[in-house]
Amino acid sequence: MAELGHGDSVVIADCGLPISDGVERIDLALTPGIPSFFDVLKVVLQDMQVESAVLADEIHSHNAKVSACAGDMQQAGIAVRLVSHEQFKALTRNARAVIRTGEATPYANVILYSGVVF
DSSP states (O other): OTTOOTTOEEEEEOTTSOOOTTSEEEEOOOBTTBSOHHHHHHHHHHHSOEEEEEEETTHHHHOHHHHHHHHHHHHTTOEEEEEOHHHHHHHHTTOSEEEEOOOOSTTOOEEEEEOOOO
16 A cells, blocks of 8 residues: 555455456455455555545446445545446456455445545
8 A cells, every 4th residue: 555656546356356467466355255345445445545436337236335335435525436347347457456355245346546645
């Protein structure tokens, strides 16, 4: 996190998201559900200045908790953009790192783009 520059991205992913070769993988998955997507997101948001986030549009029909989380991020001043899951996977190829959680619910993934503190 300390090496992120403005506009760099980090992905927080469920245990099923494919991770492209060449992208750093931080694998936290211990067992299904541990740690959860939400636990990891909470910690990362405390440490990272987030300017914007990208999530798969499918969250609205397949994962109400992640959909609600997107609304919470918007209320916190984070610009949120929705794309298709295929577009989402393509965007992850440019991430500085993918943090793989034990989350085992569909579409529990987010790309966080680093902002600046001033």
